[in-house]
Amino acid sequence: MGLRGSKKRSKFVSRWKNRHFGSSFKYAVEGLVTAYREERNLRFHVGSVILVVIMGCLFHVSANEWLWLLLSIFFVLASEVWNTAIENAVDLASEYKKHPLAKKAKDTAAGGVLLAAVFSMIVGAIVFVPKIWQLLF
Numbered sequence: 001m002g003l004r005g006s007k008k009r010s011k012f013v014s015r016w017k018n019r020h021f022g023s024s025f026k027y028a029v030e031g032l033v034t035a036y037r038e039e040r041n042l043r044f045h046v047g048s049v050i051l052v053v054i055m056g057c058l059f060h061v062s063a064n065e066w067l068w069l070l071l072s073i074f075f076v077l078a079s080e081v082w083n084t085a086i087e088n089a090v091d092l093a094s095e096y097k098k099h100p101l102a103k104k105a106k107d108t109a110a111g112g113v114l115l116a117a118v119f120s121m122i123v124g125a126i127v128f129v130p131k132i133w134q135l136l137f
Helices: 007-016 021-038 040-058 063-094 100-136
Strands: none
Touching: 021 040, 021 063, 040 063, 040 100, 063 100
């Protein structure tokens, strides 16, 4: 679909493509570092991850429970990073002007993070509440 055989298109695409895995990895890490530095919510989620990992170690969670916790952790972090990318792209496209479609896109992306966070809280409750309950009573 599109401009097959177009030299102009192929030059443009190849100029923006990473030629080596190392370059792709480097840029991905740079993106994560940038998101961490610039996004307060991502820093909050990373703090939550540290707390969950400490609790998991203290409560000796099973391998199956670790799988669920790790799934939740990476689901939330990935959602937050995608949300950041969407917000930045929308800001660029809208030239930082308020527009109803820009608001919809940003709100919808934030809603995706909310869903991931709720899922994560449910998993955390299923894993940790019985262990805390047993410890207290």
